[in-house]
Amino acid sequence: MRCQAVVSSVATLAILSLVPTLTSAFYLPGVAPTTYGAGDRVPLYVNALTAAASREDGKLRALLPFDYYSPVFHFCRPEGGPQYVSESLGSIIFGDRIMTSPFELNMGVNESCKAVCGTVEFDAMSGRFVNNKINQEFNVNWLVDGLPAGQLLEDEVTGTLFYSQGFDLGNAFGEQAELNNHYDIVIDYHEFAPGEYRVVGVIVQPLSRAGSRVTNDGQVNCGEGGPPLILSEDGDTPVTWTYGVYWRPSPTAWATRWDKYLHVFDPKIHWFSLVNSAVIVTFLSLTVLSVLFRVLKKDIARYNRLDSINLDDLSGTSATEDGVQEDSGWKLVHGDVFRTPNHSLMLSVFLGNGAQLFVMVGCTIAFALLGFLSPSNRGSLGTIMILLYTVFGFIGGYVSARVYKSFGGEKWKVNIALTPVLVPGIVFATFFLLNLFLWAKNSSGAVPFTTMLVILAIWFLISLPLSFAGSWIGFRQQPVTPPVRTNQIPRQIPPSTTYLKPIPSMLIVGILPFGAIFVELYFIMSSIWFSKVYYMFGFLFLCYGLMIMTCAAVTVLLVYFLLCSENYHWHWRAFLAAGASSFYVFVNALAYWVTKLQLGGLAGGVLYIGYSALISFLFFILTGSIGFFASWLFVQKIYGSIKID
Secondary structure (H helix, E strand, O other): HHHHHHHHHHHHHHHHOOOHHHHOOOOOOOOOOOEEEOOEEEEEEEEEEEEOOOOOOOOOOOOOOOOOOOOOOOOOOOOOOEEEOOOOHHHHHHOOOOOOOOOOOOOOOEEEEEEOOOEEEEOOOHHHHHHHHHHEEEEEEEEEOOOOOOOOOEOOOOOEEOOEEEEEEEEEEOEEEEEEOOEEEEHHHHEEEEEEEEEEEEEEEEOOOOOOEEOOOOOOOOOOOOOOOOOOOOOOOOOOOOOOOEEOOOOOHHHHHHHHOOOOHHHHHHHHHHHHHHHHHHHHHHHHHHHHHHHHHHHHHHHHHHHOOOHHHHOOOOHHHHHHOOOOOHHHOOOOOOOOOOHHHHHHHHHHHHHHHHOOOOOOOHHHHOOOOOOOOOHHHHHHHHHHHOHHHHHHHHHHHHHHHOOOOOHHHHHHHHHHHHHHHHHHHHHHHHHHHHOOOOOOOOHHHHHHHHHHHHHHHHHHHHHHHHHHHHOOOOOOOOOOOOOOOOOOOOOOHHHHHHHHHHHHHHHHHHHHHHHHHHHHHHHHOOOOOOOOOOHHHHHHHHHHHHHHHHHHHHHHHHHHHHOEEEEEEEEHHHHHOOOHHHHHHHHHHHHHOOOOOOOHHHHHHHHHHHHHHHHHHHOOOHHHHHHHHHHHHHHHHHOOE
């Protein structure tokens, strides 16, 4: 039945995509709604505790999540012990640890005061640990019918009400930390049909009540109106966990229930920044292309006119002919421009992985743009990225082999082996080392060893064979034939001007693609580090397109200037110059650390720097490949348009 619902949702999406005005009615396909009858049990699942942004300065003070049932928190456990809920691969990698709970929620049945379990004792060590987490403003994360249980908040700028994801573990007032041990759970439900109800919203109002207790006769006192609960850091503190459940009808349809959670802060600024970037990038790209087109058209006509002149008539007295001879430019290096670059094997491996990343990112954004990656399906974004990258190993192997063969490489076995191993190996090794810090801190964010084995199995059993198959087909294809012959003796390269030297040119070229994604990068980083749902894939699609245009335009312009200065070593220069935008991505991450994060421990700092460096490395491979292939096409076109004797 669930598979039929998924297929039906996909078919519905295909039909509605033809009518844009109707697509907003159902924009989260792929997740079938659950319908409950009156009195039916509605499961409440618990997830890891995570730090939230500080209410004082908006900074994040911790990165490491902690297991909900960690002994130091003394949360009540269900009978028979908590059971893990099945999760996707992406959900596990991103730190979700979803488990069952002892809370009893029955559709439409209100409970004003109920104990979760008997009284528990917090010792001094647990008290200090939990008080520290309260001061770091940790959130408790629950899930009810796939919806996060949050608190009702108000945007100070727009006055819009929205639901947060997670609620306060406690309240910090100066040096005093109050533990919230009572939860008023308010659940919105929509009557889909007579007697059929669906959950469309969950709010939790956490309260601190020292007077909560279970009496000897089994009665529960929720301590309403009493003093707050403060954990002692010198001795034991008795704590009773209590809750109330309140159901209220809502006109919100199930298809739009996530609207209350997906809140955009400063949407006007987001739109203005995106439009501003789009205008600047488009103007820059059109300017570069128009200038190059006019100059190249003039150069090609001039070179071809020179070749058509009878050599016996070249007396050197004609002003036009002198101009042709003096303005020789990039044609002078036609015998060296397709010379095999240094370290061609490594370059071909990077380009294969870059092509693989390029297609994976594009397809992932397309899937998300069409609505297949629902927030209800936790971790779907990470899962689809891993699976697409694995499947597109065929493309990586093919591109790497074809490029290496076109370079005239002979170590084809090494190329086949390195393409699916080098870049993924660097990523996996870095991920594994960073995961050791999480294991050492007993953080729930540590990826289990069994999940590591699953990733290795996907890598070696699926990605490697596909890459080998792509490489085999690539080496059987004809190499890309250059339009001109390569001289046997390399031409001497004259000294370059300052802005064409490697470092200055990389810094100049790299900043422009970064400028195209700068605004969206801020929202992506906020989503990653502040545990927010990222859903603005329309913006991301536009930014991705702008980044591709910018990478291609500025790298082609750099290569043209290099060739005009008689420097034919353009292969690595194009790759490194376009990839230099990753340097700005990493610098931006450091600036984000200073302005938005306040991490006290070594582990948090190492994790942030490590993951930021890993993202920057992958961005380097992606943008470098875009710049190289755009430049390669450009060089093929211009030298194929002139007559060479």
